[in-house]
Amino acid sequence: MCNAGKIYKVSYRLLEKLSSSIMAVRGRRRQQFLRLNGDWEVFCWSVAGLETSVVVRKDDLKLAFDMGYASRPAVSCQHVFISHGHIDHIGGVPSHVRKRLMSHAKPSTYYMPEHLVQTTKQSLEIAAVQSETAELATHAYLKPVGPGESIQLPAAYVAVPFPTVHAVTSQGYIIYKQHKKLKEEFQGMESQEIASLKKQGVEVVDEELVPEIAFTGDTTFEIFEKLAHPDLLKVKVLILEATYIDKDIDKQGKTSRTKARERGHVHLQELIDNADLFKDVGSIYLMHFSDKYSSGYIWRTVKKVSLPAPLKGKLYVGNMVHDLGF
Numbered sequence: 001m002c003n004a005g006k007i008y009k010v011s012y013r014l015l016e017k018l019s020s021s022i023m024a025v026r027g028r029r030r031q032q033f034l035r036l037n038g039d040w041e042v043f044c045w046s047v048a049g050l051e052t053s054v055v056v057r058k059d060d061l062k063l064a065f066d067m068g069y070a071s072r073p074a075v076s077c078q079h080v081f082i083s084h085g086h087i088d089h090i091g092g093v094p095s096h097v098r099k100r101l102m103s104h105a106k107p108s109t110y111y112m113p114e115h116l117v118q119t120t121k122q123s124l125e126i127a128a129v130q131s132e133t134a135e136l137a138t139h140a141y142l143k144p145v146g147p148g149e150s151i152q153l154p155a156a157y158v159a160v161p162f163p164t165v166h167a168v169t170s171q172g173y174i175i176y177k178q179h180k181k182l183k184e185e186f187q188g189m190e191s192q193e194i195a196s197l198k199k200q201g202v203e204v205v206d207e208e209l210v211p212e213i214a215f216t217g218d219t220t221f222e223i224f225e226k227l228a229h230p231d232l233l234k235v236k237v238l239i240l241e242a243t244y245i246d247k248d249i250d251k252q253g254k255t256s257r258t259k260a261r262e263r264g265h266v267h268l269q270e271l272i273d274n275a276d277l278f279k280d281v282g283s284i285y286l287m288h289f290s291d292k293y294s295s296g297y298i299w300r301t302v303k304k305v306s307l308p309a310p311l312k313g314k315l316y317v318g319n320m321v322h323d324l325g326f
């Protein structure tokens with residue numbers, strides 16, 4: 001009896017220990033989404049050349065940028081914005097479609113530069129054959145979009161593509177929130193009068209678009225020097241690639257910064273040297289680091305850099321699922 005009591009006690013402690021470690025794991029999982037300015041949460045899965053897919057969410061809205069890998073958070077996204085056709089940014093589309101089919105989810109809409117629609121369609125047809133699932137070829141809306149267009153999203157959000165500078169045709173996206181405000185001339189008016197004006201077809205509200213998030217995809221720093229879009233540096237959250245962060249010089253005497261420009265990417269130092277440009281941006285989420293850097297190296301390098309005032313406290317790094325803020 002006595003021994004049984006002991007066993008019970010030990011098992012109970014073990015159970016307690018187990019459940020607290022399960023809670024800890026769950027806690028870490030929850031933290032994979034990082035909360036940034038404007039209550040936006042970001043989930044990042046990105047290493048240059050391997051796979052990139054970023055999910056952002058706020059309230060009921062959830063969007064994915066690029067689909068190099070169909071991560072679990074990405075699978076629940078009905079709107080997917082593709083920046084360019086490199087395989088590490090678009091190669092996960094068939095897998096995304098398949099995973100949505102498996103979870104009985106509606107077809108997602110994949111927004112992309114026009115020239116990518118045909119090849120994406122073909123990749124879905126091939127995946128349909130490979131997986132012996134005919135629906136895979138058609139369970140997706142492939143929508144060509146380009147700079148100058150705007151895409152209406154749920155919950156009064158709008159997406160606007162802007163041109164970026166990369167080794168191939170590429171584009172980023174700015175997400176806006178639509179706010180409606182009663183026109184100045186009607187303010188103070190009785191609600192019945194306003195209702196009657198509306199009935200007569202009078203436009204009584206002004207629409208304001210507030211820039212919330214920008215996702216650059218792969219690009220050089222030129223998009224900031226020559227401002228690719230007037231609202232690019234006004235966003236609450238800027239998700240920016242920073243493929244290179246080291247000060248190495250190769251055998252040909254080339255710095256990583258020169259290589260970044262030549263290969264269509266950003267170097268962290270460009271951001272630091274032009275910090276003033278980012279004074280109005282809320283948070284800057286860096287991702288798409290070169291695979292030659294470990295997570296620890298990325299964290300240490302970005303942390304030990306002395307950041308100019310406009311960047312202080314607003315830089316975050318995302319590397320696969322490791323998110324660190326400082």
Ligand SMILES: [Zn+2]
Nearest residue numbers: 048049088218
């Ligand atoms: Zn890339």
Ligand SMILES: [Zn+2]
Nearest residue numbers: 084086166218
């Ligand atoms: Zn690329």
